[in-house]
Amino acid sequence: ALLSALLLGDGLGLNLLIVAVPAALGAFFAARSAGRRLRPWTAVWALGGLMLLAVPALRDAGWPVFLAMVSALALGSLALHGSRSWPGVLLGSVGLLPSVAGGARWGWRGVRARADDSRGRVRTVARTTAVAVVLLIVFGTLFASADAAFADLLGSLTPDMSIGDSPWRVFLFVLGLLGALAAAYSAAAPVRWDGITVRPGKARNRAEWALPLIVLNLLFAVFIGLQLVVLLGGYDKVLEETGLKPAEYARQGFWQLLWATVLTLLVIALALRWAPRGKAGDRTLVRSVLGVLCVLTLVVVASALRRMDLYVDAFGLTRLRISVAAVELWLGVVLVLILAAGVFGARLLPRAVMVSAAVGVLAFGLVSPDGLIAEQNVQRHGNGGTIDIEYLDGLSADAVPALNELPEPLRSCALENVQRDLGLRDAPWYATSWGEARARNILEEHPAANQGDRCYDLGRDADERDGYEEEDSYDPY
Known part of the structure; x- marks a missing residue:
């Protein structure tokens, strides 16, 4: 106290x-x-x-x-x-x-x-x-x-x-x-x-339980087969027939695939509640049908992450994009744990899922998401892509080492807000993070120059000026 x-x-x-x-x-x-x-x-x-x-x-x-x-x-x-x-x-x-x-x-x-x-x-x-x-x-x-x-x-x-x-x-x-x-x-x-005990639901017979899941597996297989066709050379043809830009195609699919992954986990939980469990053959059927569903869903997870990668290549990394990609990746880990539980038993599954969530949160904090966002956008700008300085100057002090590599006047425009905020802070050592201390040292050695109104016209997204405006331009973070 x-x-x-x-x-x-x-x-x-x-x-x-x-x-x-x-x-x-x-x-x-x-x-x-x-x-x-x-x-x-x-x-x-x-x-x-x-x-x-x-x-x-x-x-x-x-x-x-x-x-x-x-x-x-x-x-x-x-x-x-x-x-x-x-x-x-x-x-x-x-x-x-x-x-x-x-x-x-x-x-x-x-x-x-x-x-x-x-x-x-x-x-x-x-x-x-x-x-x-x-x-x-x-x-x-x-x-x-x-x-x-x-x-x-x-x-x-x-x-x-x-x-x-x-x-x-x-x-x-x-x-x-x-x-x-x-x-x-x-x-x-x-x-x-x-x-607290949760009683399992009334067991269904094999046909009533397995038929809907087999149909769902077939649907997943058809979708994955189409994705393989696109990856093997049909990507340009799909874009030509749909009239979508590559970034629009990538963005349109990610969110649907994310929800498909979440709903699949819900389907697995409900299926286990009403699964037939009287004989050894019932257990084999449950493991086979749900195991195939988990494997197919893992491919969907990989497809969703690939689409997010295409979208990031087109528009850069943001807090919202890295967050939902991390959630999708964790859902894939949960599916792997469910597969392992089907083989080795589910006694440790609740604890394993909680450990995976804690490790994910710890890794997310240690890798410095703001630093990764700044690093990816700076690298993308160095390769000839556009850069959104208006977004980057709202990042935390963790982004300063990467933003410090930008050429002037982009560097000063990206760092002016952080430099002003650090100047207003006077926190003692125990309330100062390592990221803040590192940013303060960088800005003390090379302060950001006052660029005035020049920053309002720098680094605007070229795609927005050409008439394509991102639907998720608002970032709740």
């Missing part, structure tokens, strides 16, 4: 990890006192959550940081409650939230009981703490006034506290206190979400 009030009010960075570590230790000691043992999967979820909190310390962009924070909270909740089944994974990932009220009541009862039993020790601790604080203030002030270097060091290490942000600090204190108590309470008395 104290670390939350002192460190979190200045921004996000390494402070999230600093706050999370003692909260995790408190939960560990509470679980040990309650007789719980540290199991391998508990350690996996806990370490994974702490690793995800390293993303805010590395990246300046808010959207991968937000995904990492939400995923870290979900993994931390799984570490506290445990998970084996689908209800355990889905409900256990948010199980920490209902424990907030119970944790507060539990903490209050514990403090009252300890205070009644040890009034003398409480007074001793209070006196010792007060004396230590007074000594630190007095001698710290003397040393700071005696040496400027020590004063600068002390100022950089000490959080900036002012009266104006006191209500915000109090809120952060309460938030940290309730969160730590909820974590410790959940560790000592977890809710067993795995105890």
Whole structure:
């Protein structure tokens, strides 16, 4: 709670990890006192959550940081409650939230009981703490006034506290206190979400169950066969007959294929619910039909990613495009896990899907999506393509190393917003990401020049000037 009030009010960075570590230790000691043992999967979820909190310390962009924070909270909740089944994974990932009220009541009862039993020790601790604080203030002030270097060091290490942000600090204190108590309470008395059982649906006979899926498999096969024909030389003919531009053809297909992948996963889940399961032949039929469907869907995933690649080549990479491509790639990983579960058993499937999602979020933050967007667009411009400076100058400080490679005046126009934002920030070391610090160093060595109105006419998308306007020009990120 104290670390939350002192460190979190200045921004996000390494402070999230600093706050999370003692909260995790408190939960560990509470679980040990309650007789719980540290199991391998508990350690996996806990370490994974702490690793995800390293993303805010590395990246300046808010959207991968937000995904990492939400995923870290979900993994931390799984570490506290445990998970084996689908209800355990889905409900256990948010199980920490209902424990907030119970944790507060539990903490209050514990403090009252300890205070009644040890009034003398409480007074001793209070006196010792007060004396230590007074000594630190007095001698710290003397040393700071005696040496400027020590004063600068002390100022950089000490959080900036002012009266104006006191209500915000109090809120952060309460938030940290309730969160730590909820974590410790959940560790000592977890809710067993795995105890919830989902009954399978009524089993259907083989023909009623398999015939619709076989028809769906045939439809997938016909579509994939047409895609192979296009790849083998019919691409120009398809464009000629449809009247579409290459980028329009690519964009038109990606979103439909993305939804096809999502709906296929839904079909697989429902099919498993009503699958015939009486005999060994039934299990073979289920594995065969659904296995073929998964394999065909993987080809659809590859086709969707190829279409997105064509679209990016035509118009450049954006936050929306890299996000949906990452989701499509993760859906392909889920299909591979389902195939593996059909061969080796589905006992670990819920945990494996959650691990794949967490690894995906961690990788997404570590690769720096804003940096990749800037790098791809700069490379595309170097190869003779157009560049949208109006879009690139809205990226975060993570994009500065790539944008710094642009020729002038494109470089200054792309970096002017980041340079202005960095000039307005005065965050301490624990609330400053590595991406922001790196961008600040680059711009201090080579500042962006003021180009005035020239930036409004530079780097506009040539396709929009020729009358083709992208339908997804609005980017919600």
